[in-house]
Amino acid sequence: MRKETIVTVKTAPVSPLLTADLMINGGKGLQEGTLLKLIDQRGKFVGKGYVGQQNKGMGWLLTSNEKETINVSFFREKLKQALEQRTSLFNDSLTTAFRVFNGEGDGIGGLTIDYFDGYYVFNWYSEGIYDFKEEVLEAFRKVTTAKGIYEKKRFAEKGSYIEDDDFVEGERAQFPLIVQENGMFFATYLNESAMVGIFLDQRHVRKAIRDKYAANKRVLNTFSYTGAFSVAAALGGAKKTTSVDLANRSRSKTEEQFSINGIDPASQEIIVEDVFHYFKYAVRKQLLFDLVILDPPSFARSKKHTFSAAKDYTALLTEAIAITEQGGVIVASSNCSTFSMKKFKGFIDQAFKRQGFKYQVLEEHTLPEDFKTINNYKEGNYLKVVIVKKI
Template sequence: MSKAIRLNVASKYKRHFQSGYPLVTEESVQRLPKGIEEGAIIDLVDENNRFIGKGYYGKQNKGRGWVLTNNQHEEIDEPFFAKKFKAALKRREDLFNDPDTTAFRVFNGEGDGIGGITIDYYDGFYVVSWYSEGVYTFKDTVVQALMKTADVKGLYEKKRFAVKGTYIEDDDFVAGERASFPLMVKENGINYPIYLNEGAMVGVFLDQRHVRKTIRDKYAEGKTVLNTFSYTGAFSVAAALGGASKTTSVDLANRSKSKTIEMFSVNGIYYEAQDIIVEDVFNYFKYAVRKQLKFDMVILDPPSFARSKKHTFSARKDYPELLAQAIQITGKNGIIVASSNCSTFNMKKFKGFIQKAFQQTGGSYKILEEFTLPEDFRTIKEFKEGDYLKVAFIQKL
């Protein structure tokens, strides 16, 4: 093991790290040595050279590395990773034992003790996502630890980091046996066709599990449902299985149509009775207002940032305006499922967006239910940014 590089913590961040904050940023240390290599082991020390924490260097968004342990003598090696994986798998025992759910997150980065890496489970197959070149230098050690700890049928990986200015979104088979695609998984009894070999997005966002179940079990029956930014139509299928009278799925990506058709088909739903539209959501809203269309339920789950030929959308700036457009085409007493995965604002601010949108449209509302991340997307209180998901079921009064 090479010698750890010592980094002096900036005084105003000292308590931060001592209380368990795991993300190392450029501002939080006094100086980053020139030429520090991705994956280098780092020791954080205070102004008196007293040890605070040990981790690794790796550029990830605003971060420059993660603290992994407060034990100066602990090695970041295979037993270290195996111990973390074993604890994470134990926490998900209930999900492993649920025959109706065969896809979920088994390791959630800093929430499970190792920032920069997530691991998802798809009916025996595991997918490791690497968020920095730094954590990727531990690949062999991580893979060996996981293969020894979990019952891995096959292992895939997603590289989600930039190398020399080029963004990599590569995916590779790593070990075990190769899956046949589509790989069929279940979530609360709903079937999802999964493709582990088609880039970062495999077919369903696992963090919305409880939201989809709630739509199906409590809100969809007899409703006309508009699902915007619909991707593969997972929300639409949940609504249809819950007895929705009709679903309309709108997404700009051409592939969304065939993916949504497949999603309906594997769940025994006649897709031709549903509307599946390839269109810019902002254009569709204008069309719906012009045609005076009204829906009983509108699902709004945009990406944090999106760009089309005519529109650029940033959740932080533009969510209230987007929500205001959704309000216009929601019927009286209708439900808006407003969701955001943007980590730069919290639920309190999100509720401010909701209030602003209703003030703009002159209507009143009631928030019926709220959701954050499900239990398999484990977070820690010291790192609030990790709890990024905000979902509100809003009734338009």
């Protein structure tokens, strides 16, 4: 059994993310993976957690129950509860990819687990939680079976991804591994990098695009990655989709996604270019789109542009409005956790005022139900999607 290190805190944590300034000694000398027993300055028990450098924190609170031991049984119970809460998704024959464990939302900050048609991908966000790997895997084997397990070690200098073989145990998947989402097909590669081919948190948004907004529309999908939004739009009856992304691999990846859904990639437009350059080109050529999808990364850098969602989203949306047809729809999305939905809607309002147009909010989305969040860690509910009509 792991030894618990007693640490005195200034006040009881109000969030599961433990920060250095919460601790009397600033957390000095604590090693990654250290189990913590937190007490207040009067010696009263506050909680138990572990050391794992992530984001602006140095670890996570795991329990407020002094009698609870952080061991295989603890992890087993958390995993069991999480899997049971996703029963409806496991029973959905049209969806075979979703999140089964969402970090602090399911009780273990620093760990997420995604499901891909029988295979599981463990995402470890700090060396600290990775130190518990064997206990977590042992607990996982006790509550379910997997065709195979892959992992992503998402901790390194400056938050970069650690490249590795990624395979852990079971049988290796045949790639591409084709998964379903609301009846749409997507190619995934669990062994390729931190990003496996589809962002699972946008499931409901893709369905809305397909079912409500794409029919007979000219669609522009910016920062398109592997073209998942474009596939949804094409399956929804779009006249034509245009996918724009700076990454060279986006072309072949997007062609593959179209092909496995029975769509001829040649019938769609796939452009490898800086989105900011494309906006200028579209203005020069007087191109207009009926549906524009704007889902940039929180931070991106190209040869000529550095983009930060917190600072630059308003300007980006302003350019998108200029090439959106009157009566057209914009899917404005951000996964940046540093600002709220209220502030994001403020960005949208500013952008439309700059362009001199009014707008109507058609619907809003945050994280889907499998991306479970908790009220005392609002940063965990990072996704903000507002679908607006230009009027």
